[in-house]
Amino acid sequence: MSRSGQDSQRRLKSSKKRKASSQRWLERQLNDPYVKKAKDEGWRSRAAFKLIELDDRFGLVKGSKRVVDLGIAPGGWAQVVRKRAPQATVVGIDYLETEPIDGVTILQMDFMDEGAPAALEEALGGPADLVLSDMAANTVGHKQTDHLRTMALVEAAAWFAVENLTKGGAFLAKGFAGGTDKDLLDLLKKHFTSVKHAKPPASRKGSSEWYVVAQGFKGRSDA
Numbered sequence: 001m002s003r004s005g006q007d008s009q010r011r012l013k014s015s016k017k018r019k020a021s022s023q024r025w026l027e028r029q030l031n032d033p034y035v036k037k038a039k040d041e042g043w044r045s046r047a048a049f050k051l052i053e054l055d056d057r058f059g060l061v062k063g064s065k066r067v068v069d070l071g072i073a074p075g076g077w078a079q080v081v082r083k084r085a086p087q088a089t090v091v092g093i094d095y096l097e098t099e100p101i102d103g104v105t106i107l108q109m110d111f112m113d114e115g116a117p118a119a120l121e122e123a124l125g126g127p128a129d130l131v132l133s134d135m136a137a138n139t140v141g142h143k144q145t146d147h148l149r150t151m152a153l154v155e156a157a158a159w160f161a162v163e164n165l166t167k168g169g170a171f172l173a174k175g176f177a178g179g180t181d182k183d184l185l186d187l188l189k190k191h192f193t194s195v196k197h198a199k200p201p202a203s204r205k206g207s208s209e210w211y212v213v214a215q216g217f218k219g220r221s222d223a
Helices: 003-031 034-040 047-058 075-084 116-124 145-164 182-191
Strands: 066-070 089-094 102-109 130-135 166-175 191-200 209-217
Touching: 003 034, 003 130, 003 191, 034 047, 034 075, 034 130, 034 145, 047 166, 047 191, 047 209, 066 075, 066 116, 075 166, 102 116, 116 191, 145 166, 145 182, 145 209, 182 191
Parallel strands: 066 089, 066 130, 089 102, 130 166
Antiparallel strands: 166 209, 191 209
16 A cells, blocks of 8 residues: 555544544533533533632632632633622633633733733732632643643642732642642642642543642742
8 A cells, every 4th residue: 555545544544533532522512511501601611610619618719809810711710700709800811812701801821921920910910819720731642741741830820829829828720630749739838728639520520630729828938
């Protein structure tokens, strides 16, 4: 068989795999009660329920005056914050375009860009009470590499929290199974009085995602 014929077969198999994967995703969406509930209640994504459930358990949002949403797109978490802390200043960032949300400042840029932290600080206008991170690196299909790339984002988000939270503030971030990086845990335990892991009911059972919840920021004097 010619090389072009082999390439054609590989492309066909790859296409079939993509179609099968897309079909499974579509079936999950159609059969997912959280997707329907999000649509019925006006949330931009089913992820809104993850924050709702985590907030019900840990009391993160209520009373917050300034909140940062890292990886804001499509905006479900920011919607929850606006509903539960309507007086809060909310600033979000994402390299993806995000439709405007009333009362939320949205920066379209990569959080890992050198100027992103300063832009967020300027828009926030003061220390944050809560830093949220739903960021995840684009996957490359290699489990260990994907895990390390996402954990690098989580650690960057944690450092941003340490540098911008007010005393008593909290940090919530999504990660994936594979173990919390020791350096990250050491950082959080040094700067927060409580560090816990949680997997909200809205997180799909087959998903490897988990959340780290750090509360009781000790203050930047310890940084």
